[in-house]
Amino acid sequence: MSVTLEDARRVIAAAEKRADEIGQPMNIAVVDAGGNLVAHVRQDGAWIGSVNISINKAWTSKAFDIQTKDLGDNAQPNQQFYGIHATNGGKVAIFAGGVPLSRDGVVIGAVGVSGGSGEQDQTVAEAGAAAF
Amino acid sequence: MSVTLEDARRVIAAAEKRADEIGQPMNIAVVDAGGNLVAHVRQDGAWIGSVNISINKAWTSKAFDIQTKDLGDNAQPNQQFYGIHATNGGKVAIFAGGVPLSRDGVVIGAVGVSGGSGEQDQTVAEAGAAAF
Amino acid sequence: MSVTLEDARRVIAAAEKRADEIGQPMNIAVVDAGGNLVAHVRQDGAWIGSVNISINKAWTSKAFDIQTKDLGDNAQPNQQFYGIHATNGGKVAIFAGGVPLSRDGVVIGAVGVSGGSGEQDQTVAEAGAAAF
Amino acid sequence: MSVTLEDARRVIAAAEKRADEIGQPMNIAVVDAGGNLVAHVRQDGAWIGSVNISINKAWTSKAFDIQTKDLGDNAQPNQQFYGIHATNGGKVAIFAGGVPLSRDGVVIGAVGVSGGSGEQDQTVAEAGAAAF
Numbered sequence: 001m002s003v004t005l006e007d008a009r010r011v012i013a014a015a016e017k018r019a020d021e022i023g024q025p026m027n028i029a030v031v032d033a034g035g036n037l038v039a040h041v042r043q044d045g046a047w048i049g050s051v052n053i054s055i056n057k058a059w060t061s062k063a064f065d066i067q068t069k070d071l072g073d074n075a076q077p078n079q080q081f082y083g084i085h086a087t088n089g090g091k092v093a094i095f096a097g098g099v100p101l102s103r104d105g106v107v108i109g110a111v112g113v114s115g116g117s118g119e120q121d122q123t124v125a126e127a128g129a130a131a132f
Numbered sequence: 133m134s135v136t137l138e139d140a141r142r143v144i145a146a147a148e149k150r151a152d153e154i155g156q157p158m159n160i161a162v163v164d165a166g167g168n169l170v171a172h173v174r175q176d177g178a179w180i181g182s183v184n185i186s187i188n189k190a191w192t193s194k195a196f197d198i199q200t201k202d203l204g205d206n207a208q209p210n211q212q213f214y215g216i217h218a219t220n221g222g223k224v225a226i227f228a229g230g231v232p233l234s235r236d237g238v239v240i241g242a243v244g245v246s247g248g249s250g251e252q253d254q255t256v257a258e259a260g261a262a263a264f
Numbered sequence: 265m266s267v268t269l270e271d272a273r274r275v276i277a278a279a280e281k282r283a284d285e286i287g288q289p290m291n292i293a294v295v296d297a298g299g300n301l302v303a304h305v306r307q308d309g310a311w312i313g314s315v316n317i318s319i320n321k322a323w324t325s326k327a328f329d330i331q332t333k334d335l336g337d338n339a340q341p342n343q344q345f346y347g348i349h350a351t352n353g354g355k356v357a358i359f360a361g362g363v364p365l366s367r368d369g370v371v372i373g374a375v376g377v378s379g380g381s382g383e384q385d386q387t388v389a390e391a392g393a394a395a396f
Numbered sequence: 397m398s399v400t401l402e403d404a405r406r407v408i409a410a411a412e413k414r415a416d417e418i419g420q421p422m423n424i425a426v427v428d429a430g431g432n433l434v435a436h437v438r439q440d441g442a443w444i445g446s447v448n449i450s451i452n453k454a455w456t457s458k459a460f461d462i463q464t465k466d467l468g469d470n471a472q473p474n475q476q477f478y479g480i481h482a483t484n485g486g487k488v489a490i491f492a493g494g495v496p497l498s499r500d501g502v503v504i505g506a507v508g509v510s511g512g513s514g515e516q517d518q519t520v521a522e523a524g525a526a527a528f
Contacts, residue, residue, distance in 0.1 A: 004176050005173060005174065005175055005176050008173075034180060036174070036180040036183060037172060037174060037183045038173070038174050039171075039172060039173045039174065040169060040171060040172040041137060041140075041170075041171045042137065042168070042169060042170050042171065043137055044136050044137050047327060047328050047329060048166065048168040048298070048299055048326070048327050049299075049323075049324065049327025049328045049351075049352055049356065050327075050328070051168060051169045052351055052352045052353075053348070053351050053352070056351055072346065072347065075346075075347065076341050076342055076346065077341045085347040085350040086350055090350045090351065090353060090354060092347075092350070093347065093351065094346065094347035095344060095345055095346060095347055095348065096344065117344060118344035118345065119344075164298070165297075165298060166296070166297060166298015166299060166300060166444070167298060167300070167444055167445075168298060168299070191445075192445065194444070195443060195444050195445025195446075196443050196445045196446070197443060209472050209473045210472055212491060212492065212513060212514035212515075213491055213514065214468065214471075214472065214490065214491060215468065215471065215481040215488075215489065215490035215491055216449070216491065218481045218482055218486045218488070219445075219448055219449050219452055219486065219489065220445060220448045220449070221353075221448075221486060222486060224445065268440050269437060269438065269439055269440050272437075298444065300438070300444040300447060301436060301438060301447045302437075302438050303435075303436060303437045303438065304433060304435060304436040305401060305404075305434070305435045306401065306432070306433060306434050306435065307401055308400050308401050312430060312432040315432060315433045
């Protein structure tokens with residue numbers, strides 16, 4: 001059981017709708033149960049530096065079955081996972097915008113969003129996840 | 133002047149249609165004039181090792197304004213570009229499946245396809261490019 | 265619309281002039297709208313470790329359409345983008361010296377400077393950007 | 397004793413002149429005695445994939461005090477240096493376009509050119525080196 005391309009498109013469409021509402025173009029990525037990319041879109045005008053970050057947020061969220069903002073709280077200096085951002089070849093994102101996609105209580109994918117403030121990325125990712 | 137997300141979706145839709153016709157699930161990626169990813173999809177069942185390859189084929193095709201299969205001909209042992217596959221941090225793909233997207237004679241993006249034989253990747257990429 | 269080589273040379277000449285005034289040899293790099301390098305110079309005596317940093321500052325400034333010192337403020341521990349320096353393969357520079365190059369309100373390139381203190385890098389980058 | 401920025405600019409100017417004559421826009425890079433970048437230019441319209449290659453050709457040419465095309469002859473399958481292109485983090489370029497810069501019989505830098513056929517890259521690099 002994993003995220004399908006149809007699932008990913010539904011998640012991305014909902015995320016794009018939210019990004020349009022707040023007026024901030026975004027990169028949106030969805031990964032499957034294996035952490036592998038299913039789909040990605042960069043809305044016109046969204047930051048090119050956020051392509052990688054959106055994919056990394058989605059990967060991180062599935063890799064640790066957690067929202068990246070919650071992982072981030074534990075990854076600050078003097079916290080229990082400080083330094084985790086340098087592991088896994090630099091793929092671990094520790095700031096808001098990555099949200100797990102679950103079915104029947106099991107995380108089977110994740111969505112990652114990058115292109116605005118942490119708050120903006122988070123609301124767009126949550127809108128995507130809600131459509132799953 | 134560069135590929136937009138709407139352009140990328142039209143290219144990907146045409147490529148997906150062709151992949152369905154030949155019965156081989158594919159990864160399809162589109163980059164813009166700067167070589168940066170605009171959109172990617174992995175059809176259900178497509179190889180996970182081809183996520184990276186599809187993106188690299190699209191990048192390579194734009195980076196050198198050439199089809200990756202033509203670059204590949206020049207990148208064989210004893211040919212003029214032998215060794216190019218090891219440059220650019222390993223992003224240079226030298227086998228079929230990457231096709232430039234041009235407007236008014238200028239390459240402003242590219243599509244990269246990976247998931248089948250070289251011949252299959254190429255026909256799907258060409259179908260995508262034809263829709264541009 | 266993107267930075268040309270002629271633009272880049274004008275920016276670099278102005279930056280070099282400022283570096284000479286403050287007596288600190290610098291690396292100066294300019295990237296285009298896609299984040300790709302257009303030109304780089306290392307003044308005689310400038311740090312070799314700053315070649316990469318000048319290019320990364322220029323890339324970062326275009327990749328996120330922001331001055332690197334402003335990104336840096338948001339990338340400190342407990343701030344919203346803490347950890348961003350580890351993304352994009354380590355290409356994200358989060359200290360002063362990267363400044364966007366804009367035309368008609370659109371960022372179409374950036375200049376990155378490295379070779380002195382943060383304050384020195386910043387004043388040289390600003391002098392370069394002012395000549396754009 | 398090493399290549400100065402003034403030297404690099406003279407080499408690059410001569411190389412650009414030759415590139416203009418043959419009508420092929422090029423990336424041109426110069427490194428010093430330590431293999432570190434002194435200057436780089438990408439002429440308008442030159443391949444973005446060649447930024448890295450021009451720098452790598454210059455580095456390789458100084459790193460082994462040899463023209464990259466000569467190194468390439470020794471780096472083909474079944475030759476004595478086969479596999480060298482995968483060393484040094486992928487920085488070793490084994491095709492034409494990298495030429496050492498010598499003074500009094502000592503290699504104190506190198507020029508690397510990328511943007512056309514092997515023959516075109518070589519003639520532009522040689523024109524640059526001749527101006528040293």
